[in-house]
Amino acid sequence: xxxxxxxxxxxxxxxxxxxxxxxxxxxxxxxxxxxxxxxxxxxxxxxxxxxxxxxxxxxxxxxxxxxxxxxxxxxxxxxxxxxxxxxxxxxxxxxxxxxxxxxxxxxxxxxxxxxxxxxxxxxxxxxxxxxxxxxxxxxxxxxxxxxxxxxxxxxxxxxxxxxxxxxxxxxxxxxxxxxxxxxxxxxxxxxxxxxxxxxx
Amino acid sequence: xxxxxxxxxxxxxxxxxxxxxxxxxxxxxxxxxxxxxxxxxxxxxxxxxxxxxxxxxxxxxxxxxxxxxxxxxxxxxxxxxxxxxxxxxxxxxxxxxxxxxxxxxxxxxxxxxxxxxxxxxxxxxxxxxxxxxxxxxxxxxxxxxxxxxxxxxxxxxxxxxxxxxxxxxxxxxxxxx
Numbered sequence: 001x002x003x004x005x006x007x008x009x010x011x012x013x014x015x016x017x018x019x020x021x022x023x024x025x026x027x028x029x030x031x032x033x034x035x036x037x038x039x040x041x042x043x044x045x046x047x048x049x050x051x052x053x054x055x056x057x058x059x060x061x062x063x064x065x066x067x068x069x070x071x072x073x074x075x076x077x078x079x080x081x082x083x084x085x086x087x088x089x090x091x092x093x094x095x096x097x098x099x100x101x102x103x104x105x106x107x108x109x110x111x112x113x114x115x116x117x118x119x120x121x122x123x124x125x126x127x128x129x130x131x132x133x134x135x136x137x138x139x140x141x142x143x144x145x146x147x148x149x150x151x152x153x154x155x156x157x158x159x160x161x162x163x164x165x166x167x168x169x170x171x172x173x174x175x176x177x178x179x180x181x182x183x184x185x186x187x188x189x190x191x192x193x194x195x196x197x198x199x200x
Numbered sequence: 201x202x203x204x205x206x207x208x209x210x211x212x213x214x215x216x217x218x219x220x221x222x223x224x225x226x227x228x229x230x231x232x233x234x235x236x237x238x239x240x241x242x243x244x245x246x247x248x249x250x251x252x253x254x255x256x257x258x259x260x261x262x263x264x265x266x267x268x269x270x271x272x273x274x275x276x277x278x279x280x281x282x283x284x285x286x287x288x289x290x291x292x293x294x295x296x297x298x299x300x301x302x303x304x305x306x307x308x309x310x311x312x313x314x315x316x317x318x319x320x321x322x323x324x325x326x327x328x329x330x331x332x333x334x335x336x337x338x339x340x341x342x343x344x345x346x347x348x349x350x351x352x353x354x355x356x357x358x359x360x361x362x363x364x365x366x367x368x369x370x371x372x373x374x375x376x377x
Binding site for chain 1: 207210244248249253257260269270
């Protein structure tokens with residue numbers, strides 16, 4: 001294995017090519033550049049530091065194993081993000097089986113709730129500083145069930161279409177639409193309630 | 201607005217509708233104040249969420265994080281996955297197991313059918329059937345009852361315990377009679 005010292009201006013593509021030839025130094029540099037992004041995605045889905053660390057590391061191991069399959073159709077970090085998302089979805093399915101909680105049950109439980117929520121007409125994020133806004137979004141995300149949070153993350157952060165989300169989450173497009181609708185409305189209402197808390 | 205209309209409204213905002221459906225929803229939003237308010241809320245939520253993904257950093261140092269990954273990579277269980285598809289020999293091996301099972305089933309079905317079809321003298325010789333199993337992965341056990349006019353062949357995966365599989369009623373089990 002080659003062990004050339006890294007330069008910060010070496011592009012990802014070059015590091016990937018070297019890593020594909022077995023260069024671990026190049027791979028380590030790729031990890032150093034993108035580890036926060038991969039970890040953040042795992043954390044946003046799992047909401048648990050230990051699990052997010054473990055799954056993000058597992059994603060890097062899988063990335064190394066499959067590196068020769070990476071053809072560069074997307075960016076390296078997008079490719080790695082998809083790997084960590086799949087690992088998180090697998091892990092969440094395991095959690096769900098352990099909880100013996102069915103999707104149908106959850107949907108029934110929440111059926112109609114979104115229709116009772118008042119429509120938020122005033123932007124609850126107005127005047128907030130970016131850091132505070134992100135903190136509130138993080139707090140609100142934490143209030144969602146993992147099914148609703150995952151749909152939201154895949155749609156709003158990963159920019160995936162309904163069909164692709166349904167495939168990854170192994171559910172129907174109708175379920176994706178319903179969960180996304182609920183998640184957005186819930187987020188808007190939670191943000192509005194944080195605003196009210198701040199005002200009172 | 202009913203539930204379907206609300207979901208269509210959202211799909212319209214997300215650009216997931218066909219042109220004709222999109223025109224219908226746009227007309228509804230134009231004429232319906234409730235639809236307009238809901239559309240505004242959904243647009244607003246989408247905008248503030250997508251532009252403000254929470255930022256979190258790995259709670260471990262670069263060296264420690266990498267050392268854990270490296271240890272996993274170098275562990276004997278971790279092997280790089282092949283680039284190309286399956287090799288011919290592996291494909292053949294995978295196909296050989298079900299194919300040999302099917303061939304055996306077909307062979308036994310023909311033999312059983314022929315043996316029971318014509319009323320010949322029961323001298324025992326009509327049950328003298330040789331069963332040859334060429335599969336490395338599938339084993340077989342046969343049982344013949346002359347009094348009940350029955351011949352049973354039980355197929356099982358060689359890496360499974362026959363008794364436990366029989367009692368568990370696994371879907372891999374196959375009986376022929």
